[in-house]
Amino acid sequence: MKKGTRLFKIRYIIFGFLGVALLASLVFMRFGGFGTGETANVEEFAEYAQPVENLFIPEDKKIIALGEATHGNVEFQQLKLEVFKQIVEQYDVRAFALEGDYGGCEQVNQYIHGGEGTAQEAAAAIGFAIYRTDEMAELISYMREYNESALEGEDIRFYGFDxxxxxxxxxxxxxxxxxxxxxxxxxxxxxxxxxxxxxxxxxxxxxxxxxxxxxxxxxxxxxxxxxxxxxxxxxxxxxxITESDGSALRDKFMAENVQWILQQEQQDGHERIFVTGHNSHVAKWGSFDSMGKLLSKQIENGYYVIGTDFYRTENNMPSGTSGKRANQVFYSYDPLAKASKMAGFDICWLDFSSIPDNSELYKSISQYTYMGTLGERYSWIMRILPPSYRMFQPPAVLYDSMIFVSDATPTIIVTE
Structure with missing residues (x-):
């Protein structure tokens, strides 16, 4: 190889590297880079944050949705049970609807009404590895125990909308x-x-x-x-259809299925249902017509959604093409989640409607913010491009309130 040609190739590689570095810098400036980002006003956050047991749902809401920032953390699965218990006791809700296989969830419904097997086997029937956990088995066990002493027509029902x-x-x-x-x-x-x-x-x-x-x-x-x-x-x-169109169609179908569940419950005399799934599905706004976005329009003021986020997560998720699960650590870059951490909360609830318009905290919930959002896929790209696991939206546009987990711990899949 001639010397001039070799030098040209070296320069080409150097300039290419610099170009990638510049692009990465611009992306980080736009979407936040490494580290944990800025912090919302900690004193104001501590003033308005409340324990999850203080959760309040307005009377006119028909669909109460709980999101999860990840599928692979213990705390977000435990919140399903904690929040559901409250709305069963306080809001006459008897339907639990999950982002899971409809037929598999019907197997769970049969189990909680006295069917054979174990809670772990019922959880496995849902059809996704993320639900084969002790936390889901505990949720299902609670429902079965509740139904054992429930009056006729007051039993809990378990639905899937996927x-x-x-x-x-x-x-x-x-x-x-x-x-x-x-x-x-x-x-x-x-x-x-x-x-x-x-x-x-x-x-x-x-x-x-x-x-x-x-x-x-x-x-x-x-x-x-x-x-x-x-x-x-x-x-x-x-x-x-093509994979690129699949997300929007899936969410459209899920919204239709949630509407069907609401109709079934209303026919039985119950006006409200509880729905839970990933934040990206339940949020009221987004870059495409998500399930939550569609439902918030269709139900008008009848849709209430609680989003979630973490400050730090060690998340159980599948890696690469093999699908082998491993624990991965991420930070959300969310100023609100960081304020929750710095205020000393392990878990807390923030009701956006309680925050005064003239406060600094109101600006934090109203402006575009970097929030963590992890699904069922890990890639090394997440390490060099943090925006790939972050959502950039105003929290108060997406949700009515949020629950923050400071340090989320990984789930353990009981069986593969």
Missing amino acids: MQRISYTSQSLLEACTELKIDTTNLQKLVEGENLSGEYDFSAQTEVLTQVKNELENNSASNTTIHYVNMLLQYCELQS
Whole structure:
């Protein structure tokens, strides 16, 4: 290689490196870099922050949603139980709706109404590894114990509003059709475990399922049974589109399913339901039409959402293409979460409606803020580009209130 050519390549590499460094610097300036970021007014935060047991929900709210900043932390799963207990006791809520497989969650519903098995087995039926934890088993055990002494019509019901897993949904639909003496020949050919048979395209899948739905309706099948078909139709449509369009469609379907759950509960005399899922799904605003964004428009003032964030998390999440789970440490860069930490709170609740408009803290909840948001995927890119695990939005636009966890600890998956 000639000397001039070698020098040119070296200069090319150097300039390329400098270009990447400059781009990274600009990104960090826009979205926050390494470290823990700025802090909201600690004294004001401490004045308005309250224990989670002081949680208050306005009377006109029909859907009460709790978000989680991560799927892999003990505290966010424990909050599901703590918050749900309060709204069962204080707000006449008897429905728990989870970001989980509808058919699998129906298995949980049967268990909490006296079904066989264990709470751990019921949690495993939900269909996602994130729920195979002691914390979820404790939540399910509480529901079963509550139902053992509940008056008729006052029992707790467990719902799922996701459509990404179909094995229990398919199985339950086949059983219901058999009981009603509906021909399941085409349905059995269509359904194969977690997938739908590759010999059918989307239009053919839809035709088979629509025919089954019509027969169920003609046979006066229950709303639950007919909803099994609707979930399979959603699954088929979700699988038929590109991945880039999948998030918006999935959230659209989840919003429809939550509306269906609310209708079922209202028919039974209960006006409110409890919904829980990732922050990105329950938030009232975002870059796309999330479930929460759609519900907040459809229910008008009837949607209330509690967001969550961490100051520091050691989060259990799958790594790389292997999917092997490991604990990863992150900081949210959230000024409010940092103020909570510096004020000495392990966990606290901040009601945005209680904060005066002329306060410094009001500015903190109203301006664009860096908040932690971790899903079910880890990549080394998160280490060099912190914005990849942060949300940049005004907290008060996304949520009605927030719960902050200073140091979130990792869940332990009971079985794989």
